[in-house]
Every structure is written in structure tokens, then in C-alpha cells.
Amino acid sequence: MKLRRPILWLLLGLVVAASVILSMPGASSTRQDREATLAAASANHPAGTDALGRDRLARVAAAFLLSLAGAMVASALTTAAAAGVGTLAAFGRPSMGWGLMVVCDVFLALPWMFLLMMVRSALPLTTSPARSAAITFLVLAALGWPASARAVYRGAMQLRTSDWMLYARAAGLNSAGIVRHVIPNLLHLLLPQFLISIPAFVMAEANLGALGLGVGEPLPSWGGMLFELNNSPMLAETRWVYFPVILLVVVLLLLEGVAAEA
Amino acid sequence: MKPAISAFRWIARTLIIVLLVILGSTVLVRFAPGYLSDAREMDSRYAVAARSELSAEAARSRSLPQMLLAEIKDPIRGEFGTSRQFAVPVSELIEPRLAVSGLLLARGIGLAWMIALCAALLSSAGRNPSMLRQAPATLLLAIPTAALATFCLLADCGGPVLVMALLLAARDFKFLDRALRAAWLEPHVLQARAQGVRTGRLLAAHILPSLAPQLGALASLSIVTSLSALVPVEVLFNVPGVGSLAWNAALNRDLPVLLAVMIVMALAVTCSGMATPYAAEWKQA
Numbered sequence: 001m002k003l004r005r006p007i008l009w010l011l012l013g014l015v016v017a018a019s020v021i022l023s024m025p026g027a028s029s030t031r032q033d034r035e036a037t038l039a040a041a042s043a044n045h046p047a048g049t050d051a052l053g054r055d056r057l058a059r060v061a062a063a064f065l066l067s068l069a070g071a072m073v074a075s076a077l078t079t080a081a082a083a084g085v086g087t088l089a090a091f092g093r094p095s096m097g098w099g100l101m102v103v104c105d106v107f108l109a110l111p112w113m114f115l116l117m118m119v120r121s122a123l124p125l126t127t128s129p130a131r132s133a134a135i136t137f138l139v140l141a142a143l144g145w146p147a148s149a150r151a152v153y154r155g156a157m158q159l160r161t162s163d164w165m166l167y168a169r170a171a172g173l174n175s176a177g178i179v180r181h182v183i184p185n186l187l188h189l190l191l192p193q194f195l196i197s198i199p200a201f202v203m204a205e206a207n208l209g210a211l212g213l214g215v216g217e218p219l220p221s222w223g224g225m226l227f228e229l230n231n232s233p234m235l236a237e238t239r240w241v242y243f244p245v246i247l248l249v250v251v252l253l254l255l256e257g258v259a260a261e262a
Numbered sequence: 263m264k265p266a267i268s269a270f271r272w273i274a275r276t277l278i279i280v281l282l283v284i285l286g287s288t289v290l291v292r293f294a295p296g297y298l299s300d301a302r303e304m305d306s307r308y309a310v311a312a313r314s315e316l317s318a319e320a321a322r323s324r325s326l327p328q329m330l331l332a333e334i335k336d337p338i339r340g341e342f343g344t345s346r347q348f349a350v351p352v353s354e355l356i357e358p359r360l361a362v363s364g365l366l367l368a369r370g371i372g373l374a375w376m377i378a379l380c381a382a383l384l385s386s387a388g389r390n391p392s393m394l395r396q397a398p399a400t401l402l403l404a405i406p407t408a409a410l411a412t413f414c415l416l417a418d419c420g421g422p423v424l425v426m427a428l429l430l431a432a433r434d435f436k437f438l439d440r441a442l443r444a445a446w447l448e449p450h451v452l453q454a455r456a457q458g459v460r461t462g463r464l465l466a467a468h469i470l471p472s473l474a475p476q477l478g479a480l481a482s483l484s485i486v487t488s489l490s491a492l493v494p495v496e497v498l499f500n501v502p503g504v505g506s507l508a509w510n511a512a513l514n515r516d517l518p519v520l521l522a523v524m525i526v527m528a529l530a531v532t533c534s535g536m537a538t539p540y541a542a543e544w545k546q547a
Contacts, residue, residue, distance in 0.1 A: 105275075106282045109528045111489040117512040118287065118520050203406050207494055210408030211509060222406075229412040245409050252404035 004261035007254050014251065015068070018061035029062035030054060030218045038238055048240035050228065059220040060244050064251065066215070067202050067222055070137035075197035077141035078148055079190050085145065086152025087182055090160050091175070101153065107146035112204065115143050120213045129219035136214050140201045148193040155189045156182060192259065199255035206248060222248050276532045281334070283528040287521050288333045289326070315346070333521070342522035347514045352522045355507060360526070363496070363503035367488050370426030374484065377431040382438035383465075386446060396439070402432035407491045411498040422499040429491050430484055441476050445469045485534035489527060 021027060033045075033053035041048050047057040085104070089097040107115075119139045127135065159165055159182055168181065202222070208214040209223010217224060225244035336343055342352035385395045402410075407429055414420040445451065451468055470477070496505035504523055511519035 102278065102282070106279055106286060106528075108486075109279050109531045110283060110524060111486060111492075111527055111531065113490040113493045114508055114520075114524055114527050117493065117508060118517075118524060119290065120512065199404075206406040207408050210406065210412075211494060211497055213512060223408075226406065226408050226412065229409070229416070248406070248409070249401075249404050252406075253400065256400070256404060 002261070003257060007257040007261070011251075011254050011258070014064065014254075018064050021057060021061040022065070027055065027058045029058045029220045040238055041240060047243050048238055050241075054218075056240055056243065059225065060247055063220040063222050063225060063244065064247070066133060066220070067205055068198075068251075070133060070205065071140075071198045071201035074137040074141035074144065074201050075194050077138075078144040078197050079194040081141075081145040082148030082152050082193060083183065083186065083190055085149040087156050087179065087186070089149070089153045090156030091178055091182070097153075101150070104146040104149050104153075107143065108150075112143050113207070116140070116204070116208055117211075117213055119143075120208070127216065129216040132214075132216035133219055133221070136205060136208065137201065140204055144197055144201065148197070151193060152186060152189055155186050159185055195255075195259040199252050199259060202248075202255065203252060276529070279532050280525060280528050283524060284333055284337065284521070285330060287524050288330055337522075337525055342525075343518035345511075345516055345519050347511065347516040347519070352518050355519060356504065356522055356526065359502060359504045359507050362501060363492060363505060366422055366426065366496070366501060366503060367485070367492065369423045370488055371430060371484050373423060373427035374430030374434060374488075377427060378434035378438055381431070381435050382442050385435075385439050386442035396436070399432040399435045402428055403436075406494075408494040408498060411495055415498060422495045422501050425495050425499075426488055426491055430488055433487060434480060434484060437476075437480055441473050442469065445472055448472070482531075482534045486531055489530065 022029070031054065033039075033049060033055075035053070036042075036045065036049050037053040038051055039045055039049045039053075045055050045057065047055075047060065050056055050059065085100055089100040092100075116139060120136070165178075165181075169178070173181075205214055206222040206226055209221045210226040211223075212227065214223040215221035222244065225241075226248075228241050229245065340353065342356070344350065345352050345355055348355065381399075405413075407425070410429065411422070411425045414425055446469070448468075451464060454464055454468065492503065492505035493509050494505075495501070496503045497509045500506070504526065508520060508523045510516070511523070
């Protein structure tokens with residue numbers, strides 16, 4: 001079934017809705033209303049407020065945009081790095097290819113969660129929320145490329161031994177020319193890698209945030225809102241704390257739907 | 263001679279990877295902006311002690327080659343240094359927790375494989391891949407580990423083993439379903455089915471051996487995936503394993519503990535890759 005177009009429209013609709021919510025007069029994801037902590041849904045706060053009286057709908061909208069933008073940038077960086085490393089390993093000297101694949105093995109030998117925790121724990125205690133968000137996604141990008149690089153390497157190796165490439169090299173095509181012809185032929189591999197990485201990074205940020213190691217407060221993030229679920233009294237007070245989690249699952253389903261259709 | 267050479271190659275590769283993990287992690291930690299800072303500095307009761315420890319650490323790590331040499335020597339001797347947070351040898355912290363995490367992983371992976379294999383066998387028996395049959399796995403894959411663990415805690419049903427098993431089973435089911443579906447359509451299997459060979463015999467004699475290399479790779483992947491899920495599951499269910507130790511160390515910047523956990527994880531993942539070549543040999547046999 002071709003569901004890609006409706007899924008993309010749904011995602012676009014969510015992005016527009018989140019932008020509209022945040023641009024409405026008086027909407028703020030960080031302003032605290034101490035008179036209405038853990039409030040239920042009302043005209044002022046359509047999805048209620050959190051324990052600090054911050055509007056939950058505005059926070060969810062901001063977390064969605066931040067997470068999506070961060071994951072897309074991280075995914076683009078990962079894909080670019082994978083394209084560079086994979087192509088270099090396939091078309092460079094054999095020793096360079098071997099070395100680069102060993103580096104990939106080293107990264108793949110470490111579960112990403114432990115690597116992320118190690119890097120995040122080594123950051124200064126005074127890291128600002130905006131910087132912590134940027135660092136979280138940059139770290140995700142820095143650790144996410146080896147699996148994609150391996151896939152690109154396999155594809156590039158097939159291209160290297162293809163008839164047209166042998167002919168082109170025999171005809172004297174230089175390295176710059178090889179790259180110019182190889183990259184467009186790897187796009188069928190790079191696009192799925194880019195799309196697969198986006199939901200993976202959104203989920204990684206949510207898991208990291210739920211452990212208190214993701215984007216710093218008061219910046220809204222999926223992980224930070226998952227953290228709210230650990231507060232049992234809050235759950236008894238209002239059911240709206242489940243709203244961000246449900247939306248996160250819907251967003252992840254949509255992103256995975258796009259990746260699966262690629 | 264050949265098995266000896268392949269075993270030697272595997273050991274050499276494992277050693278190189280572990281060595282690079284130690285070097286890379288040490289360099290990464292040494293040049294991280296927060297290396298010479300400690301959460302205890304913010305507490306007046308512990309600030310003086312923390313600062314003196316940090317100045318000793320600064321003196322030790324002034325020369326990077328010497329620091330790297332020390333980090334390599336210690337694991338060879340079976341020592342991983344002393345925990346900054348608990349002031350006890352790191353090996354004493356890790357050893358009892360390894361058994362707890364190992365048991366959790368073994369149970370989780372075992373249950374996941376049982377669920378995934380049964381579901382995939384039932385699903386692949388159908389004619390076409392149905393969206394309805396794939397839906398539970400798709401939904402489970404879209405739920406973050408931390409969220410699933412929290413829901414299980416709130417609903418007071420299921421424990422760490424079930425959460426781990428569900429996460430792995432969803433991933434494994436997708437792979438197994440696709441592989442089994444392709445295997446059932448192999449010409450020799452179709453011929454055998456047409457001749458009335460029983461399903462059990464077909465599975466044991468043709469389907470599973472032909473899938474052995476993929477199953478081996480999937481087993482390695484299961485271990486890597488479960489190791490990544492280990493931290494949120496152990497932390498949220500309060501399981502005293504390696505994952506919660508690493509999380510505690512991350513929050514308290516206990517870098518010797520983190521480094522030791524990384525080495526153990528690198529060894530576990532590299533060793534898990536052993537399953538793939540043996541599975542390929544089983545297929546050829």
C-alpha cells in the first residue's frame with residue numbers, strides 16, 4: 001500500500017499545528033502559572049498544565065518541533081558522514097578501507113546507550129538547556145553513522161566493480177569524477193538511511209531524557225515529559241500527563257511509516 | 263589448521279577492538295569539557311575532598327600517553343581502578359551486578375525468541391503479509407523503552423524480563439516473518455510440501471537450517487539491542503545490574519566505572535558476533 005503521501009501530509013499538518021500553537025498570543029512553553037499547577041484541560045490550557053503550571057500543549061508542540069528538527073539535522077549529518085566514510089573506504093586504498101571499517105566495528109561494538117551516557121556525563125555541570133539540546137543531537141549524529149557507513153560501503157563496493165565504473169576508470173576518470181558519479185548512484189541507499197535515522201534519534205532522545213541525561217530543563221523535550229510519568233501523585237491528579245506519550249508514539253509511527261515506504 | 267587460524271583472527275580482532283575502545287573512551291573522557299568537575303563540588307560538606315581528588319586526577323592526566331598506558335595496564339591486570347563515587351575497586355562493583363544483568367538478558371532474550379518465533383511461524387503460514395498481523399510489532403517498536411517500562415510499572419503487570427522480551431520480540435518478529443515467508447516459497451520447499459512432507463519435518467530439515475546464518479546474525483543483534491535497552495529497564499525497575507550502575511556512574515561522573523562498563527560491553531558485543539560464522543557452518547554441514 002502506498003501510504004507515504006498521506007503520512008507525509010499528516011506529519012506536515014502536525015508541524016503546522018505545532019507552529020500555530022506556539023505562535024498564538026500568550027503561548028509559552030516555559031512560563032509558569034503558579035495558580036494553576038496540574039490543572040485539567042480548560043480554555044486557557046487545552047491540555048492542562050504540568051507540576052510547575054506550564055501549559056502542556058505548548059510544551060508538547062515545542063518538544064515535537066525541537067525533537068523533529070534536531071533529529072533531522074542529526075540524521076543529515078549521520079548520512080553525510082556515512083556517505084563520506086563508505087565511499088572513501090570503498091574507493092580509497094585497501095589499507096584505508098580496512099582501517100575505516102575497523103573504526104566502524106569499534107563504534108558498533110558499543111551499545112549506543114552506554115556511549116551516549118558516557119559522553120553526556122562528561123559535559124560540564126553548567127551546560128545551558130539550549131546547548132544540552134544541541135549537544136544531545138550532535139552526539140547522536142556522531143554515534144549513529146557507523147551502521148549507515150557499512151551499508152554505503154557495501155553499495156559503493158558493488159559500484160566499484162560494476163562494468164561502467166571499470167570502463168570509466170580505464171578511460172582515466174579521476175577521483176573527483178568518480179565521487180561525482182558515485183554519490184548520485186548511492187542515493188537509493190542514502191535516502192532510506194536518512195529516513196530510518198530520524199525516528200531512531202527521536203526515540204534515543206526520549207529514552208535519554210527519561211533517564212535525566214537528555215535535553216536540560218526548562219527546555220521541553222519528549223524525554224522530559226516521559227519523566228513526569230514517574231510521579232505517581234501527578235498521575236492520580238490528571239490523566240493529561242499521558243498526552244505527550246501518546247503523541248510521541250503517533251509521531252514515531254508516522255516517521256517509521258515514512259521510512260518503511262522509502 | 264583452518265579453525266586455528268580463524269580462532270586466532272577472531273581473538274586478534276576482539277583484542278584490537280577492545281584496545282581501541284579503551285583508547286577511544288579514555289581520550290573522549292579526558293578531553294570532555296566536564297572531565298575535571300565533580301557534582302560533589304556543589305555540596306560544601308564534600309567540596310574540599312572532591313577538589314583535592316580532582317587536583318590529583320589533573321596531575322595524573324597531565325600526560326595523555328602515560329594516562330593511556332595506565333588505562334591499558336589496569337584491565338590487563340584485571341583491575342579497573344577505584345570508583346570515584348563509592349571509593350571501592352570497580353571490579354568489586356561490577357562482578358555481582360554482571361550476574362544480575364546476565365540473568366535478566368538471558369531470560370529476556372529467551373522469552374523474546376520464543377514469542378517472535380511462534381508469532382512468525384503463525385504469521386508466515388498466511389498467504390500475504392497482513393497489516394493486522396504486523397500491527398502489534400509495529401506499535402511496540404514505536405514505544406520508547408522507558409515509556410513501555412513506565413506503563414508496565416503503572417499498570418502493575420509484567421516486570422523487566424517482559425519489557426525486554428516485548429521490545430526484542432517486536433524487532434525479531436519483523437525479521438523472522440520476512441525470512442520465513444521467503445523460505446516457505448523456496449522451490450525445493452514447495453516441492454516437498456506438494457509431496458506431503460510434514461510441516462515439522464520441513465521446518466527441522468529445510469527451513470531452519472537454511473535460515474541459520476540469518477538467525478545467527480539476529481542472535482548477535484538481539485544481544486546488542488538488549489544491552490541498549492538494559493539501562494532504562496534496570497533503572498526504572500530498580501534492578502541492581504550493570505545498567506543501573508552505569509546510569510548512576512553517569513549521573514555522578516564516576517568515569518572509572520563507566521570506562522570499565524564500556525570494556526565489558528565491548529567484549530560482550532564482540533563475543534556475541536561469534537554466533538554468525540558457526541551458524542553459517544551449520545548451514546553448510
